[in-house]
Amino acid sequence: MTPMKKTVVIIGTLDTKGPEIAYLRDRLQALGLQTTVIDSGILGEPLDIVPDIDHAEAATYGGTTIEALQNAGSRGRAVHGMREALKKLTVRLYADGKLDGIVSMGGAEGAVMGAAAMMVLPVGVPKVLVSPIASGYHFFEPLVGTRDMMVVHSVVDILGLNPIACTIFDNVAAALKGMIEHGHGLPKPDASQRYVAMTMLGNTTKSVMAAKEHLADHGYEAVIFHSNGVGGPAMEELAAEDQFVGVIDFTTNEVYDPLVGGIHDGGPDRLSVIGALGLPQVVVPGCIDFSVWNAGTVPDVLKDRPAYDHNPEYVLVRANREEMAQLGHIFAEKLNPAKGPVVIAVPTEGLSIPNVPGGLFWDPDADALYLETLRRDIVSDIPIHTYPRHVNDPDFGREVADLFIQMMEEHTP
Numbered sequence: 001m002t003p004m005k006k007t008v009v010i011i012g013t014l015d016t017k018g019p020e021i022a023y024l025r026d027r028l029q030a031l032g033l034q035t036t037v038i039d040s041g042i043l044g045e046p047l048d049i050v051p052d053i054d055h056a057e058a059a060t061y062g063g064t065t066i067e068a069l070q071n072a073g074s075r076g077r078a079v080h081g082m083r084e085a086l087k088k089l090t091v092r093l094y095a096d097g098k099l100d101g102i103v104s105m106g107g108a109e110g111a112v113m114g115a116a117a118m119m120v121l122p123v124g125v126p127k128v129l130v131s132p133i134a135s136g137y138h139f140f141e142p143l144v145g146t147r148d149m150m151v152v153h154s155v156v157d158i159l160g161l162n163p164i165a166c167t168i169f170d171n172v173a174a175a176l177k178g179m180i181e182h183g184h185g186l187p188k189p190d191a192s193q194r195y196v197a198m199t200m201l202g203n204t205t206k207s208v209m210a211a212k213e214h215l216a217d218h219g220y221e222a223v224i225f226h227s228n229g230v231g232g233p234a235m236e237e238l239a240a241e242d243q244f245v246g247v248i249d250f251t252t253n254e255v256y257d258p259l260v261g262g263i264h265d266g267g268p269d270r271l272s273v274i275g276a277l278g279l280p281q282v283v284v285p286g287c288i289d290f291s292v293w294n295a296g297t298v299p300d301v302l303k304d305r306p307a308y309d310h311n312p313e314y315v316l317v318r319a320n321r322e323e324m325a326q327l328g329h330i331f332a333e334k335l336n337p338a339k340g341p342v343v344i345a346v347p348t349e350g351l352s353i354p355n356v357p358g359g360l361f362w363d364p365d366a367d368a369l370y371l372e373t374l375r376r377d378i379v380s381d382i383p384i385h386t387y388p389r390h391v392n393d394p395d396f397g398r399e400v401a402d403l404f405i406q407m408m409e410e411h412t413p
Contacts, residue, residue, distance in 0.1 A: 015044030101126035124185035207397030253287035262291030275338025328373025
């Protein structure tokens with residue numbers, strides 16, 4: 001029996017990108033892949049291509065009509081409606097076994113709609129986004145989210161089949177062919193595998209590395225997430241997919257950035273998800289003493305605070321005393337409802353690299369306010385352990401790992 005061909009879903013605004021999408025479709029088919037072309041264009045009709053799912057059918061998955069989207073009153077509302085429809089359509093195709101990989105090509109609106117449709121798919125499903133806005137001058141969150149997106153800068157705009165564009169499209173087709181034939185989805189861990197999620201930044205690397213090694217000595221494998229506003233939420237999403245036996249949330253700065261508008265914003269649910277899942281967790285206030293900003297973008301209201309040039313691209317700004325006290329309350333508010341065991345570990349000799357005696361961020365009274373408020377507001381059955389160490393001390397990392405190991409021994413049947 002001839003094996004069934006794998007299917008690549010292609011999303012594009014065919015009223016403006018029809019010939020380019022048709023070229024990519026033909027290249028994928030020439031490589032032996034089946035294709036399903038979805039028209040995400042709203043206003044016009046397809047150019048030089050017939051979609052497999054036209055924009056009228058696509059719109060119905062969002063509980064609307066193409067006419068309603070065309071008369072939504074603004075471009076933003078129309079794009080939002082089609083984006084929600086594409087997300088539901090993509091989920092349906094994947095659930096029905098009609099999607100083995102996905103690709104989208106587009107400008108600003110087309111890229112955002114295509115990316116949103118990819119983000120609802122599991123880690124491991126090949127996802128490729130091609131766009132001229134996939135460059136360092138644009139905000140990347142709408143193109144990547146928390147998923148394993150392959151983002152390709154188109155270099156030229158997606159308008160015409162010139163040698164530069166065709167070279168990039170040919171290579172995108174080849175990449176999809178390779179991923180579909182040689183890649184794989186994310187497997188569920190078997191009973192013998194004990195993965196522990198951990199969060200880390202450069203400011204906590206030494207201690208997290210020590211914790212990782214110590215966990216390995218006791219039969220646990222740490223999976224590390226960069227707590228940059230995306231890593232923490234990604235960790236929590238994967239925890240909800242049963243990837244981990246527990247969590248060591250070592251670097252929780254993503255809880256502070258939302259208070260001042262920093263770029264490492266973990267969102268409103270950060271630090272609540274693991275507890276709601278009932279997973280064992282050790283929580284450390286690593287790096288909560290600063291917010292993160294792109295160089296040159298620190299707002300005037302924060303410019304009187306200590307600022308540390310972490311590297312040429314990022315500036316760290318110290319949290320003030322009122323905010324540190326507020327963070328103690330926020331941690332308690334988010335952790336108190338936890339359905340699983342929680343232990344909090346607080347290093348008292350500094351929460352980040354510049355937070356050391358004589359360092360730019362050294363303010364032990366501010367850090368003490370965090371601990372004071374946390375102790376006041378946390379429920380009695382969540383213990384708080386303090387350590388006379390710096391957050392990036394390898395010994396502290398090993399002590400945190402020991403806390404986790406002890407917790408697992410006490411709460412694992």
